[in-house]
Amino acid sequence: MDNTPLNPAALNLPALNPAALNLPALPARFVGLDIGGSKTRGIVWSEGVITSDFSVGSTNVQNVTPETAAENMGTLFARLDVSEASQVYAGAGGVDTDDDAAALRSLISPFVPGAHVSVVHDTRLLLAAGGTTTGVAVIAGTGSAAWGMNQVCQEARAGGWGYLLGDEGSGYWLGREAVRYSLERMDSGKPVDELTAALLKYCQLQEPGELIAHFHQGTTRRYWAAASPVIFGAAENGHAHASALVDQAAKDLAAMAAKVASQLNISGPIVLGSGMGSNVPALQEAFISHLAGLGYSDVQILKQDPIFGIPLLVATQAHATQG
Structure with a gap:
């Protein structure tokens, strides 16, 4: 467990100040998940402080069997202090449809009863970790993909077809x-x-x-x-x-x-x-x-893990909901 305060400056990220960005305050306690092809990292933020930080094998049902995904997810949440968490925000590779997102939500939800669970494509985490909600994020890892959003919230993507159809540059x-x-x-x-x-x-x-x-x-x-x-x-x-x-x-x-x-x-x-x-x-x-x-x-x-973009995404989502 890591009790290090969330310090964007130390992470080489712009300071996350919801008020300055005209965004609501962050929830008192929320969970961030970065679900990759080989591992899943989970962090719990409580009052702006990281109170849990743990990684397990992949929990993405597109990369491992449902049984393995569930086992790894159980191990992860057993190590994360998610009591009283009101929200889970997860970024995952291969989330291309509502059904993809729903499959991961159904896997996560039993571990955080009552919390709101959001699942998005992991490129969103990468862009936010760069300190911005608009622009283009490019993933170059096991696979490859690009996703972006402009100032009027239009979205576009390229690549991310998977290794049998593309993943050039991966x-x-x-x-x-x-x-x-x-x-x-x-x-x-x-x-x-x-x-x-x-x-x-x-x-x-x-x-x-x-x-x-x-x-x-x-x-x-x-x-x-x-x-x-x-x-x-x-x-x-x-x-x-x-x-x-x-x-x-x-x-x-x-x-x-x-x-x-x-x-x-x-x-x-x-x-x-x-x-x-x-x-x-x-x-x-x-x-x-x-x-x-x-x-x-x-x-x-980007020199930091994409998971550190989740606080900005949570604040932005709250702003959109209130608006």
């Missing part, structure tokens, strides 16, 4: 493309190079040909997304194809951001975050460069 995409590169070299009779050797080491395999069965049998998208440091490491060492993959990932992410910004007729801010987006300088630099080429210069890199 960790999974990078891992898969490294496999394809290695197999193409094998088919052409070329020797194992630095990128393929590093990939084989990650997979604990001996030969490129073993990648085919390994990819199709028993590995997950999170497994291949976790291989992305292999590509970033090779790129940092000057591997031409790895560098090209990193640049292409950034280009695809920038294109998604620009598509959303164009639909909303806004110039920014564009906030890049999630695992890769917040932590890989080479991807960040290329992303900023490609957006500049598209005419967008108001770009920021």
Whole structure:
């Protein structure tokens, strides 16, 4: 449990002052959840102080079985002090329809009887964690997506189709493309190079040909997304194809951001975050460069967990309800 006071300045975020933003005061006690593909983090805010902070495995029924999701959710709420919490605000990947949101609400509600439960796509958390309720949020993690809102509350999104249909620029995409590169070299009779050797080491395999069965049998998208440091490491060492993959990932992410910004007729801010987006300088630099080429210069890199955007979203929701 973390009893650290909520200090936006220490988090490198704009100070959250509901009064200055013409928003109502925050509830006395509320719960924030960030439900990702590999983990779920929960935080309880009480009178502006974080009184519980705990993480478990994924509770997203699109990524794990309903039984696993329920078990993990039970473990999480057993560690969070949610007594007297009036609201739960959750951001989750893959929440594209009302049915998606309803499925997660039904999973959460039994653990917080009487509390109002809101479920939104996790890109909203990312944008709010950047200190704004308008602009474009870009997720670059296991998957990828862009979402935005303008000053008149119009919304738009791009990507987020999932790994079978898209997720260009994501960790999974990078891992898969490294496999394809290695197999193409094998088919052409070329020797194992630095990128393929590093990939084989990650997979604990001996030969490129073993990648085919390994990819199709028993590995997950999170497994291949976790291989992305292999590509970033090779790129940092000057591997031409790895560098090209990193640049292409950034280009695809920038294109998604620009598509959303164009639909909303806004110039920014564009906030890049999630695992890769917040932590890989080479991807960040290329992303900023490609957006500049598209005419967008108001770009920021999120350095904190998206869950810290939840207080702003809760205050904004209260304002909309009262209005």
